[in-house]
Amino acid sequence: MSEELLYWLAGDLRWSDFPPKADMIATIAALIVVAGAIGVVATLTIARRWRWLFDNWLSSLDHKKIGIMYMVLAFVMLLRAVIEAVLMRIQQALSVNAQGVVSADHFAQLFSTHGTIMIFFVAMPFISGLINYVMPLQIGARDLTFPFMNAVGLWLSAAGAAILMASLVIGEFSTGGWSGYPPFTELAYSPGEGVDYWIWAVTLSSIGTTLTGINFATTIYKERCEGMHLFRMPLFCWTSLCTAILMIFAMPPLTVATALLALDRYAGFHFFTNGAGGNMMNYANLFWLFGHPEVYILILPAFGVWSEVISTFSGKRLYGYASMVFAVMCIAVLSFTVWLHHFFTMGQSTNVNAVFGIATMLIGIPTGVKVYDWLLTMYRGRIRLTAPMLFAMTFLLCFVIGGLTGIILANPPVDFQVHNSLFLVAHFHNMLIPGTLFGMIAGYMFWFPKAFGFRLDERWGRIAWACWSGGFLAAFMPLYWLGLMGMMRRTAISFEAAYQPWLNAAWAGAALIVCGIVALGIQLVVSVRRRSDLAVPVGDPWDGHSLEWWTPAPPPEYNFARRPRIEDTEAFTNAKRDGRAYHAPPSYEDIEVPRNTLIPAGIGAAGFVCAFALSWHIWWAALLGLAAMWAGVVLRSLQGDTERVIPAAEVQRQNEAWLDCARQTAPVTRFAEVERINRGRAMETT
Amino acid sequence: MSIETCTNADCSGSGHGLLSPAGLIAQIQQDHLIQTVLIVSVVIVPVFIALPLLLWRYRLARQNVYSPEWRFAWAPEFVIWGVPVVIVGFLGFSLWHTLHRIDPYRPLGTGTEPPLHVQVVGLDWKFLFIYPGEGIASVNELVVPAGRQIAFDITADGPMMSFIVPRLGGQIYAMAGMRTKLHLIADAPGSYRGLNTQYNGQNFARQKFELKAVGPDEYRQWVRSSRNGPALDMARYAALAKPSVIDRPLRFGRVEDGLFGSIVAAYHTADRQPGDRLSSAGDTHR
Numbered sequence: 001m002s003e004e005l006l007y008w009l010a011g012d013l014r015w016s017d018f019p020p021k022a023d024m025i026a027t028i029a030a031l032i033v034v035a036g037a038i039g040v041v042a043t044l045t046i047a048r049r050w051r052w053l054f055d056n057w058l059s060s061l062d063h064k065k066i067g068i069m070y071m072v073l074a075f076v077m078l079l080r081a082v083i084e085a086v087l088m089r090i091q092q093a094l095s096v097n098a099q100g101v102v103s104a105d106h107f108a109q110l111f112s113t114h115g116t117i118m119i120f121f122v123a124m125p126f127i128s129g130l131i132n133y134v135m136p137l138q139i140g141a142r143d144l145t146f147p148f149m150n151a152v153g154l155w156l157s158a159a160g161a162a163i164l165m166a167s168l169v170i171g172e173f174s175t176g177g178w179s180g181y182p183p184f185t186e187l188a189y190s191p192g193e194g195v196d197y198w199i200w201a202v203t204l205s206s207i208g209t210t211l212t213g214i215n216f217a218t219t220i221y222k223e224r225c226e227g228m229h230l231f232r233m234p235l236f237c238w239t240s241l242c243t244a245i246l247m248i249f250a251m252p253p254l255t256v257a258t259a260l261l262a263l264d265r266y267a268g269f270h271f272f273t274n275g276a277g278g279n280m281m282n283y284a285n286l287f288w289l290f291g292h293p294e295v296y297i298l299i300l301p302a303f304g305v306w307s308e309v310i311s312t313f314s315g316k317r318l319y320g321y322a323s324m325v326f327a328v329m330c331i332a333v334l335s336f337t338v339w340l341h342h343f344f345t346m347g348q349s350t351n352v353n354a355v356f357g358i359a360t361m362l363i364g365i366p367t368g369v370k371v372y373d374w375l376l377t378m379y380r381g382r383i384r385l386t387a388p389m390l391f392a393m394t395f396l397l398c399f400v401i402g403g404l405t406g407i408i409l410a411n412p413p414v415d416f417q418v419h420n421s422l423f424l425v426a427h428f429h430n431m432l433i434p435g436t437l438f439g440m441i442a443g444y445m446f447w448f449p450k451a452f453g454f455r456l457d458e459r460w461g462r463i464a465w466a467c468w469s470g471g472f473l474a475a476f477m478p479l480y481w482l483g484l485m486g487m488m489r490r491t492a493i494s495f496e497a498a499y500q501p502w503l504n505a506a507w508a509g510a511a512l513i514v515c516g517i518v519a520l521g522i523q524l525v526v527s528v529r530r531r532s533d534l535a536v537p538v539g540d541p542w543d544g545h546s547l548e549w550w551t552p553a554p555p556p557e558y559n560f561a562r563r564p565r566i567e568d569t570e571a572f573t574n575a576k577r578d579g580r581a582y583h584a585p586p587s588y589e590d591i592e593v594p595r596n597t598l599i600p601a602g603i604g605a606a607g608f609v610c611a612f613a614l615s616w617h618i619w620w621a622a623l624l625g626l627a628a629m630w631a632g633v634v635l636r637s638l639q640g641d642t643e644r645v646i647p648a649a650e651v652q653r654q655n656e657a658w659l660d661c662a663r664q665t666a667p668v669t670r671f672a673e674v675e676r677i678n679r680g681r682a683m684e685t686t
Numbered sequence: 687m688s689i690e691t692c693t694n695a696d697c698s699g700s701g702h703g704l705l706s707p708a709g710l711i712a713q714i715q716q717d718h719l720i721q722t723v724l725i726v727s728v729v730i731v732p733v734f735i736a737l738p739l740l741l742w743r744y745r746l747a748r749q750n751v752y753s754p755e756w757r758f759a760w761a762p763e764f765v766i767w768g769v770p771v772v773i774v775g776f777l778g779f780s781l782w783h784t785l786h787r788i789d790p791y792r793p794l795g796t797g798t799e800p801p802l803h804v805q806v807v808g809l810d811w812k813f814l815f816i817y818p819g820e821g822i823a824s825v826n827e828l829v830v831p832a833g834r835q836i837a838f839d840i841t842a843d844g845p846m847m848s849f850i851v852p853r854l855g856g857q858i859y860a861m862a863g864m865r866t867k868l869h870l871i872a873d874a875p876g877s878y879r880g881l882n883t884q885y886n887g888q889n890f891a892r893q894k895f896e897l898k899a900v901g902p903d904e905y906r907q908w909v910r911s912s913r914n915g916p917a918l919d920m921a922r923y924a925a926l927a928k929p930s931v932i933d934r935p936l937r938f939g940r941v942e943d944g945l946f947g948s949i950v951a952a953y954h955t956a957d958r959q960p961g962d963r964l965s966s967a968g969d970t971h972r
């Protein structure tokens with residue numbers, strides 16, 4: 001076949017881009033991905049679950065199912081990213097004045113995929129998933145305002161994640177880090193498919209996230225039930241709102257940055273190249289105009305989770321609700337004014353640096369206030385140290401350390417030294433692991449009984465907590481010290497013997513974190529096995545305060561048989577106190593829910609084809625993918641009959657069954673919260 | 687490729703980075719770090735004390751006072767907003783003050799001697815140091831007189847890099863077609879590690895150099911002996927700029943006039959395609 005024809009057909013893709021790879025570890029990784037994919041297909045086929053999968057999940061527009069699928073995506077990607085992290089820790093521990101186990105280039109791919117996955121395909125899906133599941137229930141809504149768009153967001157994120165998985169098998173990934181700084185990521189220095197994979201994976205995710213943000217904000221503004229004034233929303237909804245606003249305004253700069261970088265690489269533009277007027281400083285600004293708000297996108301929903309968890313397991317109202325809302329809003333607004341602290345060392349004037357440094361420290365004020373609000377929430381409470389609460393405690397202790405180091409980094413005099421060092425790596429993991437990730441894990445444990453109808457095993461939850469907390473401390477506290485000693489990030493080998501003990505500790509910590517993940521897995525398996533013992537059909541296992549607990553577990557597709565009317569933040573608590581929590585509503589009505597459709601999944605699949613083809617310059621397939629995406633959108637707008645009606649009688653039957661169950665269930669005290677007799681009906685805490 | 691073994695001084699664990707400053711700038715940076723930690727402790731230490739106390743006193747089993755509806759009071763509100771505001775106010779003031787003292791672009795207000803000018807070119811994966819005053823140049827070895835401040839002009843001929851000598855101070859980015867500045871001083875003779883902190887390809891971790899601060903006589907002697915080195919003309923520079931790792935420091939006895947300026951300017955003329963020198967290196971770069 002002529003070279004030209006081959007290019008026309010397959011772009012730059014050749015047999016040599018498929019496994020086996022140049023190095024053994026990469027080959028094994030590729031084989032694991034392939035084997036995993038084959039395993040999933042085989043299991044589904046043998047268990048005859050394909051129909052079930054398509055009908056119940058892949059085509060669903062139900063916000064709860066979409067939320068769960070987001071979480072599954074996040075967990076799968078977390079596994080990969082943690083394995084990569086451990087590999088990096090092993091490499092650094094074994095490469096002090098030695099070669100270690102992976103090549104420098106492979107190491108660079110590891111930190112690039114680890115960072116990209118953790119941010120875009122672990123943390124973001126976790127957040128979108130949790131908000132998706134919880135927020136509509138908390139505001140008494142039936143679904144998000146745009147269920148179809150919600151599913152499109154999910155499948156675009158999944159397509160981006162699939163690109164990262166594909167990169168493990170076919171070709172190589174970028175070595176430019178999660179931030180993809182040019183000019184290193186320009187063609188001159190990074191030819192090949194790697195950076196293109198990164199560009200398109202991130203672009204898919206950022207477009208999906210923009211859509212999701214619009215959806216969340218609209219839902220909170222438009223779908224609240226009667227009486228749910230903004231200032232009666234649970235705090236998680238407030239943090240969701242702020243996150244949504246940040247998503248809407250922060251994702252576009254990223255999309256623009258990656259699009260301009262793509263123009264440089266594909267069309268010979270010079271936005272960020274070294275010459276012809278290009279300037280990478282523009283990229284740094286655009287990227288961090290996204291990047292800083294992004295870190296608040298990542299942390300604010302976790303703040304929401306902590307507020308719910310701490311107030312629930314202290315059996316108390318949240319202290320300083322208005323002050324918390326004000327603090328979150330301050331953080332959201334201020335987060336757009338500090339992006340420059342990511343490059344104090346780029347040579348701008350001292351006054352500019354000082355202003356941005358001080359602006360950054362200002363964010364510390366509302367953040368510190370929140371910590372104290374949580375402490376005051378526990379004051380005079382009835383504290384139960386369940387697994388989510390234990391995670392909350394680790395969070396509080398570690399978060400203030402992260403806050404301290406954040407303030408340190410906001411000071412250019414010190415940042416000049418520790419910029420790009422492991423001190424920085426320690427700082428952001430300090431925020432992202434106890435903050436975001438623990439928040440997501442706690443949220444998962446907290447709301448799991450709501451979503452699946454049974455509690456998670458408490459003992460394994462505690463073991464997971466111990467491993468994660470100890471592992472985090474061992475893995476990241478030494479990095480602060482290493483950073484002060486002058487060890488820089490992204491180094492595959494080092495030359496100072498004094499680093500060795502600290503790197504060993506960090507490695508041990510990473511191993512402990514892996515134990516934490518295993519414990520989470522065991523917890524899930526054990527709980528599924530014991531699900532009838534752990535069942536909480538009434539739906540209120542923790543003596544919850546907000547509306548999501550006022551539904552059966554799992555809630556019906558339409559969430560509420562009758563949308564509630566509320567007169568206080570803690571409507572459910574009040575109803576329980578007055579003894580009217582499980583009274584039947586006066587009447588029932590027909591409920592409309594969106595029909596299932598496979599178009600969003602199709603759009604995601606087409607997006608994957610387009611992104612993959614673009615990365616390999618297979619132009620015909622790229623065009624086809626893009627056309628198919630657009631065709632999906634057009635097709636949808638031509639569909640007339642998108643809703644399905646659930647008759648009032650059916651709603652009544654289901655609701656009455658739940659109410660009966662509730663009335664027959666004995667209320668349990670908080671002492672028996674994790675005992676078998678907790679069937680999800682809570683007695684007032686005393 | 688040779689890998690250095692650790693000398694005794696290196697193995698001790700002390701004498702690293704910001705932990706043991708060896709120059710005015712790094713000293714100010716360390717002081718600022720310690721001061722910040724102490725001040726911020728005012729708000730974080732109470733958390734470490736209060737949290738265990740609260741957990742103990744208000745645990746369910748203890749059945750202590752319980753006020754489920756208590757949700758707000760002005761007194762704690764003033765404290766939890768007020769104290770951080772005061773602290774950040776103070777930190778902000780101190781930030782402004784310290785930052786202006788160590789503005790990397792401004793000469794340090796120490797000593798009477800004029801600064802020693804050094805031009806730094808970040809290359810893949812080494813640093814070229816040009817001494818315009820002496821007409822010499824070196825690679826991966828920077829010899830300077832102790833106690834005399836050094837005024838760096840910094841650029842890169844390649845992707846972005848970042849220049850730092852942790853025990854003396856820094857860092858600042860090195861960017862092609864641009865010139866950044868930095869002022870450092872070594873208080874006492876010694877050998878200090880310098881490096882690039884910004885990932886720029888597979889040999890990034892090997893892009894490091896020795897900064898040797900020596901006495902004035904030794905410095906003069908070093909300059910004299912360097913003069914015997916080969917000349918750094920355009921052809922040699924072009925060879926040097928190709929991606930490579932330099933295991934042994936190099937020295938050049940003469941430097942093409944205006945070399946630094948022409949490296950910066952090259953990125954501003956239309957006829958030069960950005961990075962073309964390196965694109966020929968293609969995959970070797972990674």
Ligand code: HEM
Binds near residue numbers: 089111115116
């Ligand atoms: C679970 C345990 C984790 C471990 C052991 C771990 C470990 C690491 C290591 C070793 C690096 C490379 C540091 C270097 O450049 O020298 C790294 C980088 C990074 N990690 Fe993690 N990490 C973990 C979790 C996370 C999480 C949860 C997130 C985000 C949500 C995250 C985000 C990042 C990012 C953004 C980078 C920077 C990548 C880059 O340099 O471009 N990590 N991590």
Ligand SMILES: [Cu+2]
Binds near residue numbers: 291295339341342
């Ligand atoms: Cu930031």
